Amino acid sequence: MKIANRKVTAERLVRDALDKAKHFADYNIFTFLNEEGALKKAREIDAKIAAGEKVGRLAGVPYALKDNFMSPEGDTTASAHILEGCASPITATAVEKLEAEGAIMIGRTNLDAFAHGSSTENSYFGPTLNAYDQSRVAGGSSGGSAVAVALDIVEFATGTDTGGSIRQPASFNGVYGLKPTYGCISRYGVVAMASSTDCIGFFTKTPGDMDLLMSVANGKDSKDLTTLDNYYHDSKLKKAKRIGVIKEFDNDSVDKNIKKALKKKCELLKSKGYEIVELEMPALKYALAAYYIIVPAEVASNLSRYDGVRYGFRSKKSEDLDALYSETRSEGFMPENKRRIMIGNFVLSSGFYDAYFLKAAKARTLIVEEYAKAFEKCDFILTPVAPNPAFKLGEKTNDPVAMYLEDAMSVPLNLAGVPGLTIPAGKNADGLPIGLQLIGPRRSDKSLIEFSKELTE
Amino acid sequence: MEIKREDILHLADLSNFSLSDAEVKSLGGDLQSIIKYISQLDELDTENVEPTYQVFEMENVWRADEILPQDASREELLALTVEAKDNQIKVPKVL
């Protein structure tokens, strides 16, 4: 990535990024442009460079921040009406780490409100358009971030991935997108969707950039008790020999161009001396159902705090306390938020907990075990990210289940806590990008990123 | 299972939503098809399987009992509410 130095100033990099952001305004990528703040920071970095002072590893690198990361620059809305006007007094740990290395946030990017969705159509600010076809969706929920990188506005963008929200939009827009191992990057200061599956990750143009960002952002955080030790730095690179493909994902619901792309990459790997292993993972069939029980439950719980009392939007109809709650929440949430909250409350409610939530938590065990078994037979797994390339705007908005099926191949990783990296794998006849995902065991992130270089021809 | 209108109203109550009739109808249909989809877990045999709530191998993660400075002050926090009075958050009366 381009880093500021004596020849290229941070101000130049930031101005270029801001110009491009404005040029591509009709894609509806940003919910906030950080013009003043970004330029001020750029000048500070340039002054340091001019004075010969030490600057960070990401000095002057313009980046886009998904609008569910809290920081005092711009309101943190998570593209939700109910968080309108929420100027955060705190800074997410991930943002703090990036900025400490000199990265400069030029804007906040659009998402499905509270990251609920696979198309960025559930945003209070309207959909973001696909980088390759404006009639198609950007994918989601981190649609804005994916398109910001794909259109080369920024060098990288942050994302969150609860069930595919980084990997799927990365594949729809032809960029790299990593969902790290659960617990690798602190969730402190990131608007929670589902605590047990939420992961912070990045969109980049190269595996090398991804490695750099991971080494900056990973690590234990006393403000998030579910962060792992700083294993990323010390990871020994694994020598991969066998690559698995999942038999159950070779079915009719998967677009034939995607199947073709997968086959092509397997041929490439074979030609490089790798062994391709076919894996049977029957429990994955149930991953999506388990996911759409566990995640809505955690969503319903995590979104209980949005009530109009302490921050964000408060309904004008708040005559008494009951109305304050119910009117604020009714007006403040998008329909998809409401669906997930109500499903979550259904699966947790008295009489249904055992049949749904507990059952799903047990199914999750089988899924975790299935990955463990798979990684005894192979080093990494290569699969499609989503069954299809970017679909048309509005195509699935009236059918929530059809939208959920988009996530069938991405959610199992979140349930198991294993890392997955979307790699660009060509385009279909319509010029739409195709992505594949490379999956590794927990804590294999560094090897996974390194290995992805083998997949480029 | 079949989701009736009163089930939707009960879930709306648990979720603290006041839904319009149109919403009750449209959400009702959506919820019915989602519940039908997730109910396919019924076919999975989970006998003698322990549940997994977290995919995080750590335990006993806790902190020392020491007062530390916080990331935001009372003033910064109260500035976020629609209305504060006497350093407290003001809410409409409880019926």
Add this chain to the structure above:
Amino acid sequence: MKYVPTIGIECHVQLKTKTKLFSEVDNDARGKEPNSCVSPVDYALPGMLPRLNGEAVRLAVLAGRAMNCEINAESRFDRKHYFYPDSPKGYQITQFYQPIIGSGYVELPDGEKVRIEHAHLEGDAGKLTHFDSYSLVDLNRVDTPLIEIVSMPDIHSAKAAHDYCKELWRLMRFADVTYGDLYNGNMRFDVNISLAPEGSDVLGTRAEVKNLNSFRSVERATEYEIKRQSKLLDAGEKVVQETRGWNDDAGKTTGQRSKEEAKDYRYMPEPDLPPVRLSAEFIEKESAKLPPMPSEYRKRFKGIIANEILEILLDYPELTNKLNEIDQKYVKNMSNLFTSVLLAEEKSAEYLNDLPSVRDLNELAAMNEKKELSSTATKEVFLRLFDPQMKGHGTRQIAKELGVIQENDLGALEKIVDAVLAKPETQKAQEDFRAGEEKVIGFLVGQVMKESHGKANPSSVQDILRKKLS
């Protein structure tokens, strides 16, 4: 008809940690401004995650062991959902499925046992103040660590309910997990009461009286409920299952809004906190720090300290534990000093925080035993032992400074007696005594005391005089 009451009690105990259960802010908000002890975590900003206080876990282990409870090897936190401004997250973090403290029992002063079903760690709620057209929300108390102790329905009278609550209070103070300040709500009781006709093995419908904050109100509210429910049942009416509030001034319980359906809290495992797994060694090591509990003291001091005195002492763990450390032959004497002298002092509460050393107390008792100190002097020196100005001086030095040590050296005393008997002004009294006038001995003792500057032990003086004059 005659009814048998069945009573179960839930007790919330605020733990005396320095910081809250999930954030590093001051846990003691007494006398502080509203919302001054609130972190972004307590305020439930988006993206905030709980940061568990390890000390609360440790105190829970101590509390559990004090109640003879199993400590569960694995425990977890859960979310209990409800919407109200005192709950900023929209849920309370508690332990529903796997609490840290398992079953045990509390032994009451009369030897009866009340079984503990379980006890769990959880965060407290904030406070609302209601005005005519609005309410104000103060989050200072949000996530103060609590343990909630759930008893089995083993209590069958208002008196036993009182005794159970008081004994719990003592246990928590002996375990040193709470300040136990009832006035400030450090312990609060919810009492479940139902009546069943005598001989029936089916329990009646229960009413729950919530938020009682004194043993007396527990007893009165329970008495009231037993009467109220008896009357209803006698009249053929039904007891409604509901939550009731206690009005201490009116001496009445009143029904609070009863929702037609029970609240559905939708308990869910807390995904932001890793599980707590405690080794047997850790539990053992921590429990070893506990002093004996009141029931043990009752056995240990039986026949040494009168029951009434011991029951007073058991309200003061510091004093009871101190008694346990001093020489056993002085326990009785010291228990009297503690209850009749120290506790009668205005400053006794202050004094309790910093008791004299075992050495000083043993010495005091020894000097009294050897008659070096009269009982009046003993009390005087005893109180000085608590005086911050004198404390470091040591018992003997204080007694010397006060000039109250009695002369007991018989050789030295004899010399003084001889000197007094040689004086001309005592000759007549000596003759009178020999002639059988008993009461002049008083005059002679007085003369010796004068000669000794008051330090002689009067009864020893009298013994010597009698010997010499016989």
